[in-house]
Amino acid sequence: MRPDRLPPGQTLTRKFPVVGEKAPLAAALDLAAWRLVVDGLVERPLELAWPDYLALPHLDRPADLHCVTGWSRLDCRLTGVPLAALLERAGVRAAARFVRFEAWSERRHDTSLPLDFARADVWLVHAIDGAPLTVEHGYPLRTVAPGRYFYKSLKWLRRIELLAADQLGYWERESAYHNVGDPWPEDQRFTTGSVDPEEFARLRAATDFAPWRLPRRVLLGVDLAGWRPAGRDLTGLRIKASDLSGADFTGCDLAGINLSLCNLRGARLAGVSLAGADLEGADLAGADLTGADLSGAALSATRFFADLEGGSHLAARVEGLRLAGASGLLEDQEAFLAAAGALPGAR
Incomplete structure (x- = not known):
């Protein structure tokens, strides 16, 4: 475990926020029918029933968890089985270079890691801090890779596949998350920016945002500081890790938009609908949210205030x-909203 335990841009919490899907396929919760398959480039493919998993030697491991949305939870105690122990039973073939994990998930959620890293870092986990996993956190069995952002861990594990060539996982395919996801050497949250100068000019002037609502279309690292959209319907857009500071969204509809990890400092959002929006990791310090609707919004590591140099406060x-x-909501932001009388109905 690293001595500098909090990566850049992360906020500490003792909560365990729920991110991604909230529930698996029903088959994942039927322990009589549950199976875990280990296949691909292995000598001895395995199919474990739940009693088979329970019969494996279980160990405890300390770990820190770092979510790409900006929260970190330190000193977790994981209970489970090192992936390396299961791979030893299966016998990894020489051609294997990557491990792919698949979930009991309606969208067939998956992720992948290099074999050497996964063998050293990944655990199969059924309990955290002495308590069984909840369904929304991956019950009955999940993977945890503490050395990577948490999207490289996987809930509701159903399959472990050994591969010769890598396959991008769900978040990498759908949201342009970085395929390495290391929190430490540099910012590996997303791939590089996704908008060239010509498209940027079209975006800034657009009155119809339909071209940017295509499946898997994510706008990354865009400088839209001070933007006042000419089109008012921004519903469902995915604009991530971008600068929207001082943007004026007065009269716009932002329901269901994804603005995760965006800088929205000083943005004008009074009376705007952000119902169901993904604002995880977004910075709203200094924004005007008077009368705005954030019902059902995802607010993991969202910031509504910031402490500035010299002791000043931007709220x-x-x-x-x-x-x-x-x-x-993390603890400090929850306390701020409660003190401002804005919290009823949030959890």
């Missing part, structure tokens, strides 16, 4: 802010 305006059904 969002939150009078009349609606937060019913919003989730993921």
Whole structure:
């Protein structure tokens, strides 16, 4: 475990925010029918029933968890089985270079890691901090890779496949997350920016954002500081890790938008619908959220205030802010919103 335990841009929490899918396929919860398959480039393919997994030697391991949305949870105690022990039973063939993990998931959620790293770092986990996993955190069995952002870990494990060539996982395919995801040497949250100068000019002037709603279309690292959209319907767009500071969204509809890890400092959002939006890791310090609707929004590591140099304080305006059904608030932001009287309905 590293001595500098908090990666850049991360916020500590003792909560365990829920990210991604909330529930698996029903078959994952039927322990009588549950199976874990280990196949691909192995000498002895395995199929484990739940009693077979329980019969394996279980160990405890300390670990720190770092989510790409910006929260970190230190000193977790994982209980489970090192992946290396299971791979030893299966016998890894010489041609294997990568490990792919697949979930009991409606979208067939998956992720992959280089074999050498996975063998050293990944555990199969059924309990955290002495308690069984909850369903929303991966019950009955998940993987955890503490040395990578948490999207490289996987809930509701059903298959471990050994591969000669890598396959991009769900988040890498759908949201342009970085395929390495190492929190430490540099910012490996996303791939590089995705908008060339010509497209950027079209985006800034657009009155219809339909071309940017195509499947798997993610706008990354875009400088839209001070933007006032000419089109008012921004619903469902995915604009991530971008600069929207000082943007004026007055009169816009942002329901269901994904603005995760965006800089929204000083943005004008009064009366705007952000219902169901993904604002995980977004910075809203100094934004005008008067009367805005954040019902059902994902707010893991979202910031509504910031402490500045010299002891000054930059806070969002939150009078009349609606937060019913919003989730993921970390402790300091929750306390700020509660003190401002804006918290009823959030959890």
